[in-house]
Amino acid sequence: MIRAENIYKSFDDNEVLKGITTEFYPGKTNLIIGRSGAGKTVLLKLLIGLHTPTSGKVYYDNVDFFSLSKKEVRAIRMQVGMLFQASALFDSMTVEENIRFPLDMFTSMTWKEKKNRVNFCLERVSLGKVNDNFPSEISGGMQKRVGIARAIVLEPRYLFCDEPNSGLDPKTSIVIDELIKDITVENNITTVINTHDMNSVMEIGDNVILLYQGEIAWRGNRDEVLQSDNETLHDFMFASPFLQQLRDSALQK
Amino acid sequence: MFLKNFFYHMGRYTIMLGTSFSRPEKHYMYYKETMRQMNDIGIGSLVIVVLISIFIGAVTAVQFLYQLDGTLVPVYYVGYIIRDSTIIELAPTITCLVLAGKVGSNMAAELGGMRQKEHIDAMEIMGVNTAAYLIMPKVVAALVVIPMLVAIAAFVSVIGGYLAAVPTGMMSDAEYIQGVRSFFEPFNVVMMFVKAVVFAFLLTTISCYQGYHVRGGSIELGQASTNAVVFSDIMILLADYLIAVLLTG
Incomplete structure (x- = not known):
């Protein structure tokens, strides 16, 4: 399990993450969603130590990641796999x-x-x-x-995926999502996926956090998305009138 | 502001060097990468080094013959001047200035491209010490291969001088060879290799520093590549002066 505790991150005067506290569970596909500029990539890179937090802690199975020596960090990283946006x-x-x-x-x-x-x-x-x-x-x-x-x-025990569906057609995106989901369940991996693809949320969102302006605006899973009355979540997930109609008709049924 | 920048970059450069020269995760992988770099730097630069050296020798011969014309200095001195000027100065300095342009800019662009395409991040996440894996083999390869290129450059320059002076009838074969064999000082060869090693270290580490720390897009990558050449050249010339003062003083 990975736990982020009260994470703040600033670049000069720009505060990108504001007190993020969350957990990512093994055997589940944990999604970080949000609009461009919400701080998703910064949070993901911070979880794997490519950025250091201004304050706050990240725990890998109760081990404080940022208090480790370089050698210990490398030992943890050997248990980490990462899929990059551009591969x-x-x-x-x-x-x-x-x-x-x-x-x-x-x-x-x-x-x-x-x-x-x-x-x-x-x-x-x-x-x-x-x-x-x-x-x-x-x-x-x-x-x-x-x-x-x-x-x-x-x-690996931990798998990070940064926008795994970017640049892919919807069909291929689903194939990639299912592949990540299957590998996660088979090997009981803690998988963290950074995405703004709503198909991914509805297909593989076991544990979802929505980032909005550097804060967690909503958390839940794919089954709770439709029922939620969180405005920020709706604005993100059902951005077009067409999708709003779809949601309304799904709720009526 | 200038001092602050200077100390900032010196600090980062020193930290990068410290991280680069650490124990390899897998010796074989480092060996393989070092061999690849030796091939890229050595074989890849051989043609340009030979071409430039021929012309340096030839131009030195023609210009000294012109300058000594009508003086009481014996003509065979031209061979001696070409030999010593190439060994002491022209072969190490000009070769390394050229290599800073060819090899240095290539290293900066390669590392900068890897940084921008997240290849370095990918390796970091795997647990690879990227500074060591990507920089140390380049530095080791350069320290081995560049002195060899410099020795070849010195030899070829003397041949270039011969080709410019003898077949054209400016001086005789015997005079040129007498000059090349006169007043030989073995310490000059030591000085040439000292310069080659120092320049090789400077041009690779400065270029790697520029490439490894690239941020931004293609404009920044271009700037890093240019900075690699400019700063390497300046540092090579500064080191050239310091070595000359230290070893001839």
Whole structure:
């Protein structure tokens, strides 16, 4: 479990996060949602230590992350997988080399064991025969899947996904969402997803927090979204008149 | 303001160096990356270094022959002047100034691009010491390969001088070779390698510093690449002066 406790973060005079306290649970897909500029990415990067909080604490299973030494931080990070918005695959490496990179760096596995593990991860994300392709030679959706394969290759306990659906069509987005959900449940991973895709909220939102102007404006799960009377949530989730009508008709039924 | 900036960057540069030279997570991965860098820096720069060195030797020969024309200085001195000026100054300094433009800007752009495309963040999250993995192999490779390039440059410059002076009839083959073999001071070669090592360290670490700390977009990346070349060149020339004072004083 990951717990954020009273997190404040400022960049110069701009206070981006204002007293965020929340928990992210294992085996669940925990979503951080909100409009652009709400502070989602800052919170996500702060949870994994790419930003440090102005004040507040982050606990990984009751271990205070920001009080750890660099060596201890690296030990925790080896249990972390991350899927970036633009996948962040290394351009000069093939798909196989990308996925193998963490294995090469941190394990003493034999070449054959690494090969098997890479192939297993590729199969898990439903990708075959792209081992020798470079990232530029595969589609955006495939790049995301390779990013997921690389994120899970070391069997992480925590998985972070920054806008996993950005730039993808609705169908592929659902495939990626379901994949993340399945991997989370199978391996009892604490997964934190940063998104503003309402489909993701309704499909995989086990534990959802809505950020608005640096504060938590709403929290709940996908089943509570429709019933909630939180104005900020409605403005975000059902932004267009069409979606508002859909919500109204769903509630009437 | 200038002093504040100076100390800010010096502090960050020192911290980066401290982090870079730490124990590798996996020696094989660092070895592989170092070999790749050696190939990029060494083989990748060989042609331009050879071309520039030929012309430096040739121009030095032609200009000294012009200057000594009508004086009482023996013509064979041209060979001696070319040899010593290339070994002491031109080979290490000009080669490293050129490499700052080619290799340095490339390193800054590569690291800056990786920073902007979140590759460095991805490695950090995996638990990789990115400063060590991305910078140390570049510095080690440069410290090994650049002195070799400088030695090649010195040798080729002497040949360039020969090609400009002898086949054109400005001086005889015997005179040139006599000059090249006269008054040889082995310590000058030591000085050349001291300069090559110091310049290699400066140009790689300054360029890596510029690239590693890039923020923003393509304009900032361009600026980092330019700064890598400008600051490397200035520091190389400053170090050149200091080494000259220290080793010849």
